[in-house]
Amino acid sequence: MKFSIVSACASAGEKLVEVTWNDQHKSRFHTKWLRFYCRCKKCQPELKGTYLVDIPAFPDVLTVAKVDVEEKGGTINVKINGELIAGHVIQYGAQWLRQHCYCDACLDNLIDKRDVISKNGVSVGDMTLPEVEYQNLLDDPDRNVFDFCEKMVLHGFCLVKNVPCENNKSLEVLRMLGPIRETCYGTRFDVNFSGKKHGNNNEVLLPFHMDQCSYEQPPGVVFLHCLKFDEIIRGGKSRLTDFFLVAETLRKESPEDFETLTEVPGSWDTYNYNTEHPAHQEHQKCHIVTDYFGKVSTST
Incomplete structure (x- = not known):
């Protein structure tokens, strides 16, 4: 589903941004979270593990100064009080922001998708023994090593034959x-x-x-x-x-x-x-x- 933002406004004493989506879902993002995960080029480094933003230098409390929704709900722009970079505007695409919603419902859904342990707990009589062929691992490692790893993750073990x-x-x-x-x-x-x-x-x-x-x-x-x-x-x-x-x-x-x-x-x-x-x-x-x-x- 392609998500778009219907509306966005500040709440909780200007410390949160509340977003309403085109499927009626509501998200609430903390101002600090929005600031320090900003996706613009001034904030996102080319090399992972490096930082362009001096996070400890920011005030303890950041509040929303202005919120705008643009591009027919495809982008949200946020300005904050306490910004250290002159003229900086926090900007997020709707798809990325929705995928990273951390409300209880979205977190529960994410956990359920990643829960391979509970979903694959079956009795021995109902389970096909996970196995791979040794020679196949050597002949086509790109495909078969992935298959080997997947079976290890899903079942906890795998038999390598021959x-x-x-x-x-x-x-x-x-x-x-x-x-x-x-x-x-x-x-x-x-x-x-x-x-x-x-x-x-x-x-x-x-x-x-x-x-x-x-x-x-x-x-x-x-x-x-x-x-x-x-x-x-x-x-x-x-x-x-x-x-x-x-x-x-x-x-x-x-x-x-x-x-x-x-x-x-x-x-x-x-x-x-x-x-x-x-x-x-x-x-x-x-x-x-x-x-x-x-x-x-x-x-x-």
């Missing part, structure tokens, strides 16, 4: 996604039955868990390259669970326990002295983290 049974082939795939983060176990960690005293290097079944929780920010993507060297080998099955679905189920069935896990931190540690990368790590954080809107954002 990866060659050779060391470091997993790193080859990971480098398509971005830089590889090294941990105290190095760039790659081999899980095998070696007799070493480590929870992964034996035949004992591990419970559901997350890796590297002792880091302040655990790795966002963990790649498991499962190698089977002989048909006689049995076991090695991997199980996955959707923690976001688990968290939402807990919130519904036991809200007090859910709240406890969002407020009381747990402790994680890694003591790893006898390796190539000695480490002593201790970290505290809550098991479940919610954002400003109450959505589960991260978990450990």
